[in-house]
Amino acid sequence: MIARGFLFAVFLAGAVGMIGQSASAQTEPGPTLSTILKRGYLACGVSEAPGFAQPPAGDKGDWTGFDVDFCRAVAAAIFDDPKKVRFLGLAAKDRVPALQAGWVDLLASAAPWTQSRDSGQRAIYAGASFYDGQSFLVRRQRSFASAQDLSNVSVCVQQGTSYELELADFFHKRKAPYEPKLFPTFDGAAAGYDKSQCDVLTADTSMLAAARTKLSAPDEHAVLPDMIAKAPRGPVVRHGDDQWLAIIRWTLFTLIDAEELQVSSANADAALKSEEPSIRHLLGVEGDRSAGLALPGDWTYRVVKHVGNFADVFERNMGQASPLGMERRANALWSKGGLMYAPPVR
Structure with a gap:
């Protein structure tokens, strides 16, 4: 028993020493x-x-x-x-x-x-x-309170992106009809929305907020509160x-x-x-x-x-x-x- 106790004490002292050295080393810049x-x-x-x-x-x-x-x-x-x-x-x-x-x-x-x-x-x-995610920019006069209200609308979206895929999934799950309006760039989609070529614009909320500031009448538009896809940054x-x-x-x-x-x-x-x-x-x-x-x-x-x-x-x-x-x-x-x-x- 004495031998075992002695060996354990030696082991414990060594372990504590190693921990101390490790802690000391961590204070040095990596x-x-x-x-x-x-x-x-x-x-x-x-x-x-x-x-x-x-x-x-x-x-x-x-x-x-x-x-x-x-x-x-x-x-x-x-x-x-x-x-x-x-x-x-x-x-x-x-x-x-x-x-x-x-x-x-x-x-x-x-x-x-x-x-x-x-x-x-x-x-x-x-x-x-920053918790971002795909949502919709709409005209306030349409009185859309959330994405769930969207049906029989045309949506401007950048072609070949995850936005286009998530948009299709969102309306398919709800069995709600919609018409995608495809543009090669997001700026093009935003310009199309501003020219009333569609009812709704979709992208991440931060992009929609930025696009809203460039519209001809920003105060007449709002980003809906709900997101249909996650995009944490x-x-x-x-x-x-x-x-x-x-x-x-x-x-x-x-x-x-x-x-x-x-x-x-x-x-x-x-x-x-x-x-x-x-x-x-x-x-x-x-x-x-x-x-x-x-x-x-x-x-x-x-x-x-x-x-x-x-x-x-x-x-x-x-x-x-x-x-x-x-x-x-x-x-x-x-x-x-x-x-x-x-x-x-x-």
Whole structure:
């Protein structure tokens, strides 16, 4: 018994030592973070689209958009400076190749999250930052309250896309007659709708919101509230660097949790003095927020202070006061009827 006890004690001491070494090693910057720190800025790939990422209007302007703000949040976490990021506008076909080649450290968002994209491109989605999906743009005078009201309508849709297939499935399941009006591009479909060549326009809600702003009379049109297909979007990183994946994932979770706890850039400093445990954990007043991430202990505070919370990012780029005028809907917090839910930062 003594021998067995002695051997177990030796084994346990060795195991604890190995765990300690592993924890210590995790505090060192991984390959992606090391490259960024040495370079002095974050390289972020974005797809130019209204609300998501728009390039500077002039030589002295800045990139703006929902995805742009997420990149700035990551830069704030690393450098305490949201401006230490350079943006690379990428076409759809170039996004993943640019990530794999190391031209960018992060794709702020890519094509909608699917199994094949997540597992077949040596890239991994860190989370869902925007719940998009196919819906319909209609004229308010038609008084359509939801997609279920659509019957005997003509629908403008981009040919050869998943939108065309989902549209056919939607009406087939309901046994409702409709007439597809096919166009080679989405812009063409939107123009056809504006010219009354069809009753309804279909695509993802974010695309419809952007198309609505370009119509001859935007206020006379509305995006229906229900979606007939899912298209979640979010930040994407390369396989093989778990630390970097965790940094991106928890930057997103920090934005969401900050909104739930009502901590924003406007009150972040005051919130540092809060007695609420959840807020103290969120901002790094209590607990070790840097464990395993090789970031400063106040990195979560930096994110909120410089960029705000999820509501701040959404509203200024896509919300009711922005040109897109989108409602939160699926992108509202889980406690307010939406899908935005994040594990606690603690």
